[in-house]
Amino acid sequence: MIDVDNLCMRQGEFQLADVSLHVSKGRYAILMGTTGCGKTTILEAIAGLRTIAAGRIVLNGVERTHATPAERNLGYVPQDGALFRTMSVRDNLGFALSIRGQPADAIKQRVDELAAWLQVGHILERRAVGLSGGETQRIALGRALANRPPILLMDEPLSSLDEPTRDRMVELLRGLPGRESVTVLHVTHSQREADALGDWIFRLHEGRIEVVKSGDPV
Numbered sequence: 001m002i003d004v005d006n007l008c009m010r011q012g013e014f015q016l017a018d019v020s021l022h023v024s025k026g027r028y029a030i031l032m033g034t035t036g037c038g039k040t041t042i043l044e045a046i047a048g049l050r051t052i053a054a055g056r057i058v059l060n061g062v063e064r065t066h067a068t069p070a071e072r073n074l075g076y077v078p079q080d081g082a083l084f085r086t087m088s089v090r091d092n093l094g095f096a097l098s099i100r101g102q103p104a105d106a107i108k109q110r111v112d113e114l115a116a117w118l119q120v121g122h123i124l125e126r127r128a129v130g131l132s133g134g135e136t137q138r139i140a141l142g143r144a145l146a147n148r149p150p151i152l153l154m155d156e157p158l159s160s161l162d163e164p165t166r167d168r169m170v171e172l173l174r175g176l177p178g179r180e181s182v183t184v185l186h187v188t189h190s191q192r193e194a195d196a197l198g199d200w201i202f203r204l205h206e207g208r209i210e211v212v213k214s215g216d217p218v
Helices: 039-047 089-098 104-118 133-145 163-174 176-180 191-197
Strands: 002-011 014-023 028-032 054-059 074-077 151-155 183-187 200-205 208-213
Touching: 002 039, 014 028, 014 039, 014 200, 014 208, 028 039, 028 191, 039 054, 039 074, 039 151, 039 183, 074 133, 089 104, 089 133, 104 133, 133 151, 133 163, 163 176, 163 191, 176 183
Parallel strands: 028 183, 028 200, 074 151, 151 183
Antiparallel strands: 002 014, 002 054, 200 208
């Protein structure tokens, strides 16, 4: 569950005021809006990567407004994937587990499970360079999910992909909440992505969030 209440942020001349949204547990939510309207800023605030001026951020019923990113227990997929290029694909996928001191056999089991689902088993031993856009995004997704976070944030994860690759990723993402027991907030400017994936669809317009589609029962 994600609750953002009356979020206010300022950076130079840019500001957001009194932004609120709610995503119920296990839902796939889309946040839409034009380029530069503040979608990524909101995502980064939820992740703890930006300081807020006022408001509250509650994740799975626990207030995390001033928590560090590590304390928020969520997965984050940035727009460019941001893979660790000096590491192998295997080590990228297992990174979150290794820094938490998980046993090697547990890391291998989880990485192999993710690799099979993401269809990247054939490149596990390669360094994470020279990969296709689809491979990069699949690996970034797997890395974010490796530690089984209850919440996943994704920033334009499909924007750099060609149409056939994007369609395959949509199919992969569609079953994500059920497979990984995760609540998803996915930022995009694509109505097609929103319609294909979103239980909830929000639109950020002139600094306010509007509910375009509500996926919870009345």
